[in-house]
Amino acid sequence: MWKAAVDCDHKYDGEFFYAVKTTGIFCRPSCKSKTPNYENICFFPNAEEARKEGFRPCKRCRPDLLENTYDPHLEIIEDTKKYLQENYASNITIAQLAMHVGVSQYYLSRTFKEKTGYTPQMYLSTLRIQKAQELLVTTKENSTEICFQVGYQNFSSFYKQFKKICGCSPRCFRTEKGRKGN
Template sequence: MLVDSFIDGNDFMKSNTQLSIELMYKTLAKCDKRYDGMFIYAVKTTGIFCRPSCKSKTPNLENIYFFENAVDAKQLGFRPCKRCQPDLYVDIYDPQQEIVEEVFNFLLQHYQEKITLTTLAVKIGVSQYYLSRIFKEKLGVTPHQYLEIIRIHKAQNLLLNTVHNSTEICFQVGYNNFSSFYKQFRKICGCSPSQFRIKNERGV
């Protein structure tokens, strides 16, 4: 099966996982083995898929497709990398990983709501300290930091795909005041919401 024609002909989504594309790309660029088993990526130009920790040269983002597992990639005709052997990855049960996955799935579904560490700890059934510690060990950020990343990523999509102004988008993605939204947007994106919209509209 020709990977290129299959994907282009069916408008296949570039990401078939619940992690943001930005986070996954940063992860594979750093060859972060902590994300092995959470997703794999395939390269359109080579027809090969790899683990996040693969030491191969980092491909351009526009040539990458993300999947939850090797089976999905194989079904689209991608071949496993001989270097990192992603198809041989054994997903050993990890209770901490299960907790982390439950947390970020909850954050993805409820990012518009008021969420605190206490809220998450009660829902998962563990202490706040334990939850915060294992989340940061696995993903490199705290639950709150990951929530901010999700909200800003959603804001980026709204800025590019709607005519809503920055203030409207601020509340749509879960912030209670524009000041906090503006500060986090600049911190994560390196520019203001309005600058982000203008820059991307012009294709800069």
């Protein structure tokens, strides 16, 4: 059990839990938190036993959740996506985003890209362009007005990103969608 805890071996998740006496926290064997000293660790067959002994669940590996395949990264990804969807029109920096989610900038960028295939900035750009597409089809506003509404600071960045994602200019997109809609 000690080896499984040191190796962060997910194969043993659900088989046992370990608790750290000095912190009062219990974890899954796969927890990526700092390896405790051997003399400060004790093992339990289930989470309930650890709680009975006064240990609280780790906030990183969430041993209190029933499913053994809990992935703490998914919560970070979902929080990041939700924040970006609700604030896409704002000028968002990776530092602000990381602070909101509660992790470091590096950890957020690396985890988000690993799980989604995109950086948070790429995801934000895609959201903005999707919203711009919607506005181009549903409103009479011009491309410049839409550019600022969806959070771009200048038209050239908007135009370049729009063309990169859509394969055409905003004007061509509006014209094409207008023809298909009639």
